[in-house]
Amino acid sequence: MKSKPNDICVTVTSLAYAARPSHAFPGFTTSLPLRNATPSASFTQATSFTLCVASAKPLRVGIAGAGIAGLTTALALQKTPNTGVQQIQVFETRQSIDVAQGAAVNLNGATAILEGIYGVSLRDVAIPMNYVTAREPSGSTIFQVDVDRMVRQSAMAKKELCVNGEHCFMTVMRDDLQNALLNELGAGVKIHRGESNRVVGVHQQGNQARFALKDGSTSQYFDLIIGADGLRSNVRSYVINKEKQPVYSGIRVQWAVAPGSDLPFGMVEQWFGDGAYVLRYAAGSENKKYEMLACSFREAKKVAENPGYEQNTTLRDDFSLRLERSNMPQVVRGVLERSERLIETGVYRHSLPPKWYRGAACLVGDSAHAMPPYLGQGANQAVQDAHCLALTISQIDEQYSCLSEALEKYETIRRVPVQAILQASRLAAFLEIQDGAVRSRMRNCFFRLLGAAGIPQRTLLQASRPRFL
Numbered sequence: 001m002k003s004k005p006n007d008i009c010v011t012v013t014s015l016a017y018a019a020r021p022s023h024a025f026p027g028f029t030t031s032l033p034l035r036n037a038t039p040s041a042s043f044t045q046a047t048s049f050t051l052c053v054a055s056a057k058p059l060r061v062g063i064a065g066a067g068i069a070g071l072t073t074a075l076a077l078q079k080t081p082n083t084g085v086q087q088i089q090v091f092e093t094r095q096s097i098d099v100a101q102g103a104a105v106n107l108n109g110a111t112a113i114l115e116g117i118y119g120v121s122l123r124d125v126a127i128p129m130n131y132v133t134a135r136e137p138s139g140s141t142i143f144q145v146d147v148d149r150m151v152r153q154s155a156m157a158k159k160e161l162c163v164n165g166e167h168c169f170m171t172v173m174r175d176d177l178q179n180a181l182l183n184e185l186g187a188g189v190k191i192h193r194g195e196s197n198r199v200v201g202v203h204q205q206g207n208q209a210r211f212a213l214k215d216g217s218t219s220q221y222f223d224l225i226i227g228a229d230g231l232r233s234n235v236r237s238y239v240i241n242k243e244k245q246p247v248y249s250g251i252r253v254q255w256a257v258a259p260g261s262d263l264p265f266g267m268v269e270q271w272f273g274d275g276a277y278v279l280r281y282a283a284g285s286e287n288k289k290y291e292m293l294a295c296s297f298r299e300a301k302k303v304a305e306n307p308g309y310e311q312n313t314t315l316r317d318d319f320s321l322r323l324e325r326s327n328m329p330q331v332v333r334g335v336l337e338r339s340e341r342l343i344e345t346g347v348y349r350h351s352l353p354p355k356w357y358r359g360a361a362c363l364v365g366d367s368a369h370a371m372p373p374y375l376g377q378g379a380n381q382a383v384q385d386a387h388c389l390a391l392t393i394s395q396i397d398e399q400y401s402c403l404s405e406a407l408e409k410y411e412t413i414r415r416v417p418v419q420a421i422l423q424a425s426r427l428a429a430f431l432e433i434q435d436g437a438v439r440s441r442m443r444n445c446f447f448r449l450l451g452a453a454g455i456p457q458r459t460l461l462q463a464s465r466p467r468f469l
């Protein structure tokens with residue numbers, strides 16, 4: 001058995017049970033079995049062997065953030081057999097899931113995990129993405145992706161991106177997704193909500209770590225803490241051991257959310273305008289359907305990044321002018337006219353951290369790899385992180401000798417696909433958002449060629465493939 005710098009190795013004699021240090025668990029007095037302890041390769045005599053304490057699967061897990069990554073990680077740790085996790089606590093700044101924040105997210109690879117593996121019911125609150133049609137403001141089609149055909153033509157996609165014979169591509173309101181995850185979570189998960197529960201730091205002691213909270217208190221010690229606290233993650237600062245703020249990419253997105261939808265069922269439209277690239281899509285259930293626009297444009301002037309996707313009531317005129325200047329047709333402008341909620345976000349990014357874990361802390365979702373939304377992969381990659389992390393933890397003792405080794409494996413599995421998707425979505429942003437008549441026309445010609453060569457289909461399929469093994 002290998003031991004890592006962060007593991008504590010002790011030599012014991014005939015040890016079956018050991019009490020963890022009581023100061024590590026305030027209010028926790030019971031002695032716990034040191035489970036999953038296996039004799040090391042350096043075993044020399046019948047009664048004496050080396051125990052790698054950190055080889056125990058984590059019994060208690062603390063998670064910072066109850067967004068998509070945080071809730072899915074809690075679910076994954078609960079539902080994956082043999083993780084050993086007995087207690088999960090989540091610390092979230094928001095008082096509740098707020099319908100008025102954010103719009104919808106795209107799911108594809110994530111659906112295969114959430115529906116196919118964890119049994120989360122999504123179809124009732126989601127709208128399938130059957131066609132993606134890219135158009136010029138004149139209405140002329142640049143390319144179209146028939147999602148169902150794309151999936152059925154590929155043996156890999158049929159296997160990986162279908163659940164019960166249905167493809168996995170869908171759009172879902174972010175709050176509906178969070179509620180679906182919460183419904184599936186058992187009572188074993190405690191969520192501490194409110195600004196006082198903002199995680200502001202991490203303290204590691206031995207193999208365990210705890211959160212420092214905004215109200216000056218600290219959480220209990222956990223065997224594993226997980227940073228799912230989004231773009232401006234404080235757990236990330238601990239993991240990379242420095243304060244590094246995300247960088248503004250020079251792209252802003254204005255969102256409009258309108259009740260109801262005139263879009264043909266299952267259609268997602270991309271509108272390639274001069275100075276604005278607009279995505280028009282629908283999400284929600286039959287009784288509560290929404291249609292929305294996400295309008296991306298370049299703007300050198302840095303604005304607050306609005307990571308909370310909060311309402312911006314002063315946006316309407318600016319948004320309207322932008323759609324008018326880029327000659328967007330009435331079907332697009334009508335969504336803004338009918339909209340009840342407006343949001344503006346800057347696209348921020350940070351480079352992948354050199355390590356995704358440190359001691360008993362690790363990162364999932366945007367805290368590890370916030371990405372521009374141009375391949376619709378933010379939520380999908382967060383869900384895959386969660387599932388991959390739970391799988392590697394479940395294999396401690398069989399495949400990995402200790403927690404650090406499992407965390408290292410998790411990072412290794414996820415880093416390559418995430419890096420590739422990050423680069424591809426940055427390239428997509430660069431190509432799709434063009435200013436000026438000539439550049440816009442060149443872009444449209446280029447995308448027509450790409451469409452004819454089947455590149456958008458291939459890019460969408462590649463980005464969507466679940467990669468967690």
Ligand SMILES: Cc1cc2nc3c(=O)[nH]c(=O)nc-3n(C[C@H](O)[C@H](O)[C@H](O)COP(=O)(O)OP(=O)(O)OC[C@H]3O[C@@H](n4cnc5c(N)ncnc54)[C@H](O)[C@@H]3O)c2cc1C
Pocket residue numbers: 064065066067068069070091092093094101102103104105106174197198199200228229230231232233234307308309364365366367373378379380382
């Ligand atoms: C309110 C909101 C609305 C969004 N709407 C959209 C959308 O409409 N479309 C889209 O494509 N993407 C949206 N996103 C981004 C998208 O959800 C993520 O890119 C993706 O799902 C990855 O999820 P995540 O859980 O890693 O990060 P996030 O979704 O950002 O979740 C992070 C969570 O951590 C909480 N948090 C942050 N800091 C702390 C802290 N220090 N301590 C404790 N908790 C903390 C946040 O309140 C949040 O709940 C939204 C994000 C937010 C926060």
